[in-house]
Amino acid sequence: MDTSESSTEHPVEDPAPAGPPRRGRRRWAMDTRPLRRPAYRRLWASTVVTAVGSQLTAVAVPKQIYDITGSSAWVGYAGLAGLLPLVVFALWGGAVADSMDRRRLLLITNSGIAVTSVLFWLQAATGLDSVGVLMVLLAVQQAFFGLNAPARSASVARLVPEHELAAANALGSTVMQTGLVAGPLLAGALIPVVGLPELYLIDALALCVAVGAVLRLPSLPPLAGTAARRAGVREIVAGFRYIALHKVLLLSFLADIVAMVLGMPRALFPQLAAETYAPYGEGLALGLLFAAIPVGAVAGGLFSGTFSRARRHGWMVIGAVVAWGVAVTGFGLSASLWIAVAFLAAAGVADMVSMVFRGAILLSAATDEMRGRMQGVFTVVVAGGPRLADVLHGTAGSAFGARTAVVGGGVLVVAVMLALAAAVPDLRRYRV
Incomplete structure (x- = not known):
């Protein structure tokens, strides 16, 4: 590993016996080695049960707000109500995760999210029908999630050895993407x-x-040896300074921003479904467009054994972001719905590869005392990037047409990512 950019310590709390070498189909199927470690398996199992459950609430809140108000604008305001506390508490939560027992922080925040879910149930069961109450509960829930996410992600590096980080990220990302597909489908089936x-x-x-x-x-x-600190503004600023001083970390964040802000076309799906793919049925087209990227990401996770052992993590991120841009460009050029869905699914595979190796870089290239703050920034980037993309692509789609906006975004992703990789060699050189 490039020692100039990484931690020299990688203690694993829960060693596991070595398994037999992978042969045949097992070489390209999902790498499950991290699940041999009981502690990581418990953390992963907790993600499995909440991935679908959280999506039930993610569907229920906008549905209830729309039922009360009859206005999509209020649904949009709810998204903004949840975004600000998520951003603020994710940044602070990263500093908290670096200053206290991460298991204790996970217990506090998971319990807090559970309590807010119970309160969501109570207000719905009693027929309160108050948008204000829903907004407050959503803000509180997202604040707890912002505190939880950095601690959860940073803990992985203490539960698996460095050479299994990519595999562990693939396992976790696959579960989350599966929840994005299965959760809304289950919610739609259960509501009636x-x-x-x-x-x-x-x-x-x-x-x-x-x-x-x-x-x-x-x-x-x-x-041991990490100085105790407060989790205040100074520590948050120190995290950003750390990113600025470690170019491989900075570039891993920039790679995600480039891909998501310039190349996430979801805001244009309704327009494309109504205009370009209307002959296929607007409802069918819209559902397929929204489902294609998560389905592709799940497929990428299921076959993550084909890439999770790669050691050149930097090149894997660069290649994945470029592949995302190419796939988005192909989607924008597609007049056929089925070809368009295939390109979006390919983009989902590329997104999974990017997530796996960006996550591995953040865990391996940062010291343990900084991992929480790195994950806090990561949470903000992942949550904020697509929302900025919605504004950018929606505006460009109105001005130039939906397909032109999609193609332009895909081409920009490829050009900007290649320019960054050429200008700053640190990410190209990074390997485990």
């Missing part, structure tokens, strides 16, 4: 059967299971 309040209750029960799994994790305090 059990009703809206019960979706919140199912999420709350899933979170209780997650709390039980986290209880069985080993203690994850700051490493």
